[in-house]
Amino acid sequence: MDDLFPDTTSAPDQLKRHRLSTRIWHWINVIAVTVMAMSGLMIFNAHPRLYWGRFGANPDHAWLELPEFPGWMTIPSTYSLADARLWHLAFAWVLALGLLFYLLRSLFNGHLKRDLHITCAEWSPSHLWQDIKDHARLKFPTGAAAARYNVLQKLAYCGVLFVLLPLIIFTGLAMSPALDAGLPLADLFGGRQSARSLHFIAMCGLVLFVLVHLVMVVLAGPVNEVRSMITGWYRLPKENEVKDDA
Amino acid sequence: MRDSLSRRRLLSAGAIGAGGLLLAGCDRLSKPGPFRSLLESAEGAHFHSQRLIIGDALAQEFSVADMSPNFRANGNRDANGNAAWLSHSARQFADWQLRVDGLVLRPLDLSLEALKAMPQRAQITRHDCVEGWSAIGKWRGPQLGAVLKSAGLLPSARYIVFHCADSTGTSPYYESLDLIEAHHPQTILAWEMNGAALPIAHGAPIRLRAERQLGYKHAKYVMRIEARASLAGLYGGKGGYWEDARGYQWWAGI
Numbered sequence: 001m002d003d004l005f006p007d008t009t010s011a012p013d014q015l016k017r018h019r020l021s022t023r024i025w026h027w028i029n030v031i032a033v034t035v036m037a038m039s040g041l042m043i044f045n046a047h048p049r050l051y052w053g054r055f056g057a058n059p060d061h062a063w064l065e066l067p068e069f070p071g072w073m074t075i076p077s078t079y080s081l082a083d084a085r086l087w088h089l090a091f092a093w094v095l096a097l098g099l100l101f102y103l104l105r106s107l108f109n110g111h112l113k114r115d116l117h118i119t120c121a122e123w124s125p126s127h128l129w130q131d132i133k134d135h136a137r138l139k140f141p142t143g144a145a146a147a148r149y150n151v152l153q154k155l156a157y158c159g160v161l162f163v164l165l166p167l168i169i170f171t172g173l174a175m176s177p178a179l180d181a182g183l184p185l186a187d188l189f190g191g192r193q194s195a196r197s198l199h200f201i202a203m204c205g206l207v208l209f210v211l212v213h214l215v216m217v218v219l220a221g222p223v224n225e226v227r228s229m230i231t232g233w234y235r236l237p238k239e240n241e242v243k244d245d246a
Numbered sequence: 247m248r249d250s251l252s253r254r255r256l257l258s259a260g261a262i263g264a265g266g267l268l269l270a271g272c273d274r275l276s277k278p279g280p281f282r283s284l285l286e287s288a289e290g291a292h293f294h295s296q297r298l299i300i301g302d303a304l305a306q307e308f309s310v311a312d313m314s315p316n317f318r319a320n321g322n323r324d325a326n327g328n329a330a331w332l333s334h335s336a337r338q339f340a341d342w343q344l345r346v347d348g349l350v351l352r353p354l355d356l357s358l359e360a361l362k363a364m365p366q367r368a369q370i371t372r373h374d375c376v377e378g379w380s381a382i383g384k385w386r387g388p389q390l391g392a393v394l395k396s397a398g399l400l401p402s403a404r405y406i407v408f409h410c411a412d413s414t415g416t417s418p419y420y421e422s423l424d425l426i427e428a429h430h431p432q433t434i435l436a437w438e439m440n441g442a443a444l445p446i447a448h449g450a451p452i453r454l455r456a457e458r459q460l461g462y463k464h465a466k467y468v469m470r471i472e473a474r475a476s477l478a479g480l481y482g483g484k485g486g487y488w489e490d491a492r493g494y495q496w497w498a499g500i
Binding site: 034035038043044046047049051054055056057058059060072075076077078080081082083085086087089090092093175176177178179180181182183184186187192193196 | 269301304306380493500
């Protein structure tokens with residue numbers, strides 16, 4: 001089931017786009033990232049100030065101070081630092097182990113090399129610029145070109161896989177006083193309070209990714225996109241179809 | 247396209263509905279039950295994996311230049327509700343004594359002078375509150391391990407409990423460590439902070455420093471140290487005031 005990509009036995013306008021490992025990881029992350037973000041906002045509410053450096057508390061200068069996040073954005077919905085930590089620290093295992101297994105699986109099944117590897121041609125400024133213009137005009141690839149990720153898509157996915165998720169996991173670990181004893185994690189990020197700030201910034205990056213991702217799914221045809229992430233089957237958009245859709 | 251549009255509406259309606267269910271569901275799942283137990287089991291995973299990774303490694307120590315200019319006092323700022331502590335405080339803890347008892351060979355009563363006469367450890371460490379803030383300060387006092395050694399732990403002892411003079415409402419503050427954290431070289435009974443006698447707001451006459459743990463483990467106003475075989479049967483049974491009152495994890499390493 002995993003290695004039917006692209007499927008040659010199906011009708012030519014359909015193909016198996018997402019492997020089972022990608023689909024499972026995607027939906028696990030829908031839950032894990034949502035729980036992590038919402039419980040994280042509740043933890044932030046316990047001390048809604050961010051600092052830079054090794055220490056930082058109320059008498060010290062905060063580079064960011066926010067009002068508390070409202071209940072509809074947090075887990076739980078009413079103030080409980082203890083329950084938020086219960087959710088956050090349990091789902092942290094799901095997020096971190098999920099990423100680890102997915103990266104290993106994607107390394108060995110060729111997903112990284114085949115689908116996410118950004119080629120030299122794609123790195124060229126003219127190619128990047130063309131892709132940016134296409135996105136700005138909401139001009140999406142059709143036919144066979146739609147089977148592959150475009151370069152902005154690859155950049156976004158690689159940014160999440162190799163930058164934002166590892167950053168949020170390791171800055172999270174850096175805030176643990178026990179782990180800090182064995183591993184120089186906090187100083188790796190410029191101190192524990194810097195790690196806490198970077199943890200928050202990485203969360204903002206992930207939320208931004210999810211929002212853009214959802215907009216792109218809606219623009220590209222939500223039924224086809226969501227179905228492909230459930231069953232794996234993706235219907236290649238025809239020449240005139242995307243225009244009608246948009 | 248009409249078909250696709252109505253399906254699109256259905257999808258977005260579903261997403262909004264799912265969002266509402268998610269919020270209500272998460273609150274419901276937080277209540278005692280199998281799911282909460284599953285969430286709570288992560289604490290054991292943290293405890294065992296962190297111990298495996300860090301062994302007996304020391305918490306990071308800092309230089310004087312790294313110290314917080316103003317170390318925030320947190321939790322109870324005095325133990326005025328406790329008559330014994332209040333009278334000791336009025337006499338600058340001159341005849342105050344730390345009781346060491348429970349599962350020990352030789353119960354002890356140690357004066358502040360006796361604690362100061364023991365070999366001392368000084369350390370500049372970072373205090374990490376469960377709320378997220380950190381402050382760096384300098385602490386000095388005898389190692390808890392040395393105090394326990396002079397009392398002589400019985401083989402049945404598994405936990406060291408710190409009984410404090412401060413309380414919230416009618417609930418006295420207390421905390422506990424297992425024997426590994428209790429014997430860690432940086433676990434000290436600090437009577438000095440930033441080069442001066444430990445201030446009242448920070449837990450005079452002594453507070454526990456357990457440098458690989460979050461702030462709520464660092465019991466202030468410690469009056470009595472008790473060696474126990476189990477945490478069951480003591481107050482709420484979870485090994486600490488915040489653990490009983492709010493459900494904070496007993497393993498405060500993350």
